Amino acid sequence: EPEVTQTPSHQVTQMGQEVILRCVPISNHLYFYWYRQILGQKVEFLVSFYNNEISEKSEIFDDQFSVERPDGSNFTLKIRSTKLEDSAMYFCASSSPRRGLLDEQFFGPGTRLTVL
Amino acid sequence: GEDVEQSLFLSVREGDSSVINCTYTDSSSTYLYWYKQEPGAGLQLLTYIFSNMDMKQDQRLTVLLNKKDKHLSLRIADTQTGDSAIYFCARRYSSASKIIFGSGTRLSIRP
Numbered sequence: 001e002p003e004v005t006q007t008p009s010h011q012v013t014q015m016g017q018e019v020i021l022r023c024v025p026i027s028n029h030l031y032f033y034w035y036r037q038i039l040g041q042k043v044e045f046l047v048s049f050y051n052n053e054i055s056e057k058s059e060i061f062d063d064q065f066s067v068e069r070p071d072g073s074n075f076t077l078k079i080r081s082t083k084l085e086d087s088a089m090y091f092c093a094s095s096s097p098r099r100g101l102l103d104e105q106f107f108g109p110g111t112r113l114t115v116l
Numbered sequence: 117g118e119d120v121e122q123s124l125f126l127s128v129r130e131g132d133s134s135v136i137n138c139t140y141t142d143s144s145s146t147y148l149y150w151y152k153q154e155p156g157a158g159l160q161l162l163t164y165i166f167s168n169m170d171m172k173q174d175q176r177l178t179v180l181l182n183k184k185d186k187h188l189s190l191r192i193a194d195t196q197t198g199d200s201a202i203y204f205c206a207r208r209y210s211s212a213s214k215i216i217f218g219s220g221t222r223l224s225i226r227p
Contacts, residue, residue: 035217045216110158
């Protein structure tokens with residue numbers, strides 16, 4: 001069964017460093033998403049991406065964040081200068097547009113980012 | 117408001133029914149979901165219900181929606197050890213792409 005994959009599973013970085021979190025969405029999907037979950041808190045929406053541009057973003061997704069689909073398979077989240085409060089589990093998701101009411105988002109296993 | 121609230125923990129005996137509750141504040145939600153997260157895994161869509169429905173049953177799972185009270189519940193019949201996980205209540209507007217999640221309920225099973 002197709003699945004969303006994410007690498008690495010755990011990333012440790014120093015405050016101020018740049019990190020790139022990688023995701024491989026399901027191959028025929030066209031919508032891509034990033035969510036994050038700070039330990040003990042809710043899963044929060046960050047950004048959605050369609051047709052090579054951001055379609056929606058949350059207040060969390062400030063200028064320190066960017067997303068890119070550099071090739072036909074990867075979808076990346078870059079944090080330019082990490083802060084301690086960026087430590088969280090980051091989930092990638094993808095979905096396929098189809099007629100009807102339900103557009104299921106398939107989630108990856110997450111990347112745990114630890115900023116020291 | 118965008119809040120989705122649920123209790124953090126639930127412990128049930130194996131074979132009993134589990135009922136996980138959720139409340140939400142925004143009555144314009146069209147899709148209401150239950151996601152399951154097992155250790156080390158991603159968020160798996162377990163079941164969903166449209167806001168124009170009151171109940172949905174899918175094998176051992178029953179979802180009840182009380183639109184007046186903005187209350188959603190997930191009942192798992194004959195709870196098994198494999199049901200141990202975190203269960204997230206979530207909602208979504210009809211036209212927006214983002215999903216709003218609750219904080220998750222950790223279900224643990226006693227022998």
